[in-house]
Structures are given as C-alpha cells and as structure tokens.
Amino acid sequence: MATQHSRSAARLMMAPAVILLLGWMLVPLTMTLYFSFKKFLPLRGDSLGNGLEWVGLENYSRFVGSSSFWPSVQATLIIVGSVLVITVVLGTLLALLLDQPMWGQGIVRILVITPFFVMPTVSGLVWKNMFMDPINGILAHLFKFFGAQPLEWLSQASMQSIIMIVSWQWLPFATLILLTAIQSLDSEQLEASEMDGAPVLKRFWHIILPHMSRAITVVILIQTIFLLSIFAEIFVTTAGAFGTKTLTYLIFQRVLESQNVGLGSAGGVYAIILANIVAIFLMRIVGKNLDR
Amino acid sequence: MGQIVLNKVQKKFGDVEVIPPLDLTIADGEFAVFVGPSGCGKSTLLRLIAGLEDVTSGSIQIDGKEASDAPPAKRGLAMVFQSYALYPHMSVRKNIAFPLRMAKMDKAEIDKRVTSAASVLNLTDYLDRRPGQLSGGQRQRVAIGRAIVREPSAFLFDEPLSNLDAALRVGMRLEISELHKRLDTTMVYVTHDQVEAMTMADKIVVLQAGVIEQVGSPLELYHTPRNVFVAGFIGSPKMNLIEGALAEQHNAKTIGIRPEHVQVATTQSDGALQGTVGVAEHLGSDTFIHIHGVAGCDPMTVRAAGDVTVRHGDTVYLTPDATQIHRFDNDGIRIP
Ligand SMILES: Nc1ncnc2c1ncn2[C@@H]1O[C@H](COP(=O)(O)OP(=O)(O)OP(=O)(O)O)[C@@H](O)[C@H]1O
C-alpha cells in the first residue's frame, strides 16, 4: 500500500540509480549515433578536436553495401539459432537426468555447472588447443585411434566448432534454469497422470513440458541477448575467418582493424536494430507464455 | 467388480517400517474410510493400493486378480488427490478428458462422457476455463470428474476435502456420498475428520502407527470400541476416559463415558460426581461443558441441552449413565 508520500520518497531514492543507468546507456548510444553520421578515420588525422566531417547516411549505405554484411548477419543468426536449439534440447534432457535421484548428485550438479564459470576467452582457447588442434588435440587423437584422418576443426568445420564451443558454455545455464523448473513440478500431478494411464513419454509431453514452457522462454530470451554479442570465442579461435564473421565481429574489424570509427558506429546502429527486431519477434512468439 | 483384498501387506521406507504386515478386505461397492492421527500411514496405505508405492512384502488383489506388481494405470482405480493435482495448462474439459485420451478412446465417446460427467458435477459452465480460474470446490469437482469418466472399479480419495472451508466441506461430503449411492462403486476414502468418517462410511478402518486398531461400521465403532485408542478417537467431542478410584469401582483400569451419556445437575444428588465449570461452549442446539475437579479425568466434557445456563466457576453434579460405561483392562482392551 503505497501512499502519495511514500511513493514520492521512493522515486527520490531510486533516482540516483535510474540516472546512473540511463547515463550509462545514453552516453554511448548518443556517441555511436553521432559518430555514425561522421567521417572518422583516426589514422588519417581525423579527431574530435579538429572537428569531424558530416557525411550523412554514407556510413550506413557503405556498411550494408559491403560484401561482408549479409554473410555476417546470416552467421550471427545461424550461431544464435543453433546454440539456442542445442542448449534448450540438451538442457532439458540433462535437467531430466539430474532430477533423478542418484549417487553423488551434489558433485555431478557442480560439475555440470562449471563450464559457465570459465571465461569465454579461456574456454575458446581450451577448445582450440586441447580439443580441436589437428595434431595434438584430444579429438585428433580420437580420430587417429579409430583410423580416421583428423579433422581441421576450425577451418574445415569452423561454424560447427564455434557453435559447439558456445553451446558448451551456455548449456549449464539452460540446464540449471530448466532443472529448477522441473523440480518445482508438483509430484502429485505426475502421479495423477500416471494413474490416468499416461506412459513416460506422454507424461513428459503433456505434463512436464508445458510446466517448463515458461522457464524455456526465459532461457531463450536471456541467451539470445547474450549470444547476439558473442565475440571472445570467435576472436581467439577463427578470428572471423572461414565464414564465422558475425555482425559483432564485423563491427570490431571496421573500428579496430580498418580504423574506421564512423563505419563501425553505423554497424553498431544496425546491430541495435537487429537485436530489437529479434527481441520483438521472440516476445511475440514466446512472450505470451510469460503473461499467463 | 471393485473388491480389494490386502494380504499381509507391509511397507518399509528404508529401515523404517511404516506399515507392519496388515490384512484388510474391502467389499465391492463399499465405502471404506481410513481414519487415524497424522502420520499413521493412511496415505501410504492408499498409495500402496493405488500402486504409487510398491509393497515391501505381501500382496494386493483387486477384483480377485493379483495386482501387487501391476502399474497404477493397469489397476483400474482412479484417485482424487488432496491438492487436486489438476493439470494447470489444460482447460477443465481437457483435464477431464485426459485419462480417456490416454486410453485412446474415440472422440465422440470422449465428448459424451465428459459432457455427462460435467452435468453430474455442475461443471458444464466451466468446461473451457483453466483450473486456476476456478474456486476450491469447483477444482475438487473437476478432480472427481476426471476420476469418474474412467469408470474405474474403485475410487481412492486422499483427504479430498481438507482444503475446503467448513460450509463447502459439508456440501461436498453430501455430494460424494450421493455419487457413491448412484454409482455403487467401491470407494476408499482417507480423512482425519471423524465427522466425515462417521457420516460417509459403510466401514471405518481406524489406524494407529500403521496398525489397524479396529474395523467396523460407524455405529459399531461408536458403541463398542475395541480399545482405549478407538474409544478416544471416534466420537466428537471425545469420550471421557477416567482412570483411578472411579475406574476401580467398575473393576477396570480405565473407564470411558461419552459426553452425551452424563447428566448434569446443579443440585446435589446421590452418587453424583462434583466438579467446577471451566468453559461452557454454547452451540445453540447443545452446550458442551468442560468440567474440572473430577478425579482421574480433567477436564471432563459433558453434553447438555442448549438452554442450560451454567457459568464459569459454578459447581455442578454429574451422573454418568451406568449402562453406557465402557470398561478397559490394563492393556487398554475392552472388557465386555
Ligand atoms: N517417501 C517416504 N519416505 C520415508 N518416510 C515416509 C515417506 N512417506 C511417508 N513416510 C512416513 O510414513 C509415515 C506415514 O505417512 P503417511 O503420509 O501415510 O501419513 P498419513 O497418515 O497420511 O498422515 P496425514 O494425516 O498427516 O496425511 C510417516 O511417519 C511418514 O514420515
């Protein structure tokens, strides 16, 4: 029960946090927007002090016009989509498995969660050097053991490799959220469906899965936000080669490798638009699960 | 159809024996009620019959067929849970139809059965709602509807009314009794409310710590409780159990006298027990008077007429009806 008085007090107290967050968001956003309309090549002597040349929408048309633009959008969507599918499906299965009473449950659960605590850069490097190295990697040894020619993962199956690394990183998150969802299911509902004659698979389909739908929605929404901006995993493995250049990576290259801040900023604005389109799209499809 | 026989059924959880070997027969069409204090194993026994728990040893026969190893769905029983256990994401119609869909029954037959169950249970207007949009009593009826469409050979109820308010409970109690009369199907009903037990049962099974203390019709249990536990458990308010000198006068360790079998007077009379009024509960129809100061039984509860006017601290004189005294020996067993 908020009175007029307590409400205005609350506003006053929240103000610093709100202002800080707003500033945090608005300053980079305005700067990005500002640069995206300017010619800004630091190596050619452009600087804020000398004043920047206004070029209108040229950066925007050049960014989209470049031959790497559409492939990078495609790569982004493929990575995000595949990782979502893999983590949600495997996460559900793992959660079902971890929900079963078993020996050493506590330790197994901790082990399952650990990949999430490994920094993206580190996990990218671990995968690259320990697993996927065509000469000394574990996978190479495994291939040789079975008499097969070791695969050069990062060049021959670059996309799959990135998807594998990122899925490995995000699987614990999905598993954890889905596990808590499964655990919150009222066991009497399962027993009732058992008495109603539903075999295991139908129980999963009619009772467990609908119960989990809200948690799955949350997993998809949160992961999408973070997956759209993955960078370190690509940077330390393929460095954007072999068709793994995502939109985020393209922007990085424009700003830091080509030293074209204006062009990169225009890319950033496109990325914001793409993220919002995806978000609206997802909210439409799955968001209705949330307000039930 | 619907006879349930338990033969030396035993249940252990790990090392804890919750139900020591127990025999029980529930006849076809009977309304059997399990009562007992909390934790005595009523739900466990019901779940053993349902097949949701495995028996540790012993056997269960349903309709003369061995069922101890059959999965729940194959036993032909339907269960109504205390928490209703409705499927929250399905409409009432889908909830009720669920067991039929699982049995791969054809669409027309499902519709017919759901419609008729809904009309029996006054749910016709709610068929398209979700369980979350129903009141407690309506949810309870949906759970019953889901049980009756399967036309099971017996119904199992685990404290189905304990989440409802008092008035609704009385109503639902009648509805379930009527349903039993109409369907004439075996029902096994768990409760700790002994008014439910007395009013609904054909046969009451009194349990304590997994042991059957007595099996019988409500009035049998009321008039001839086999031991002190049953005597104290059946009847409301509780029977007064008196020990000491008064009991010895009747050659017993303990004697029991129900509140309704004691006369209260405000004037001294021959052989009457003297006591002081503690609390008098006026229900309108009756007055329950709790009396202190009677040796061997404190407080003693007495039922008097509704218009009796006694107040806290009044001295009263009590005369138990000698023909209604229950006597129990040192082991708490009834002396005939
Ligand atoms: N899964 C289990 N594991 C171990 N012990 C259990 C389990 N289920 C029940 N018990 C024990 O068995 C005993 C009987 O439990 P049960 O649920 O049958 O009691 P109840 O008579 O239904 O009680 P209430 O009236 O409170 O529902 C209790 O002591 C309980 O602690």
Ligand SMILES: [Mg+2]
């Ligand atoms: Mg119980």
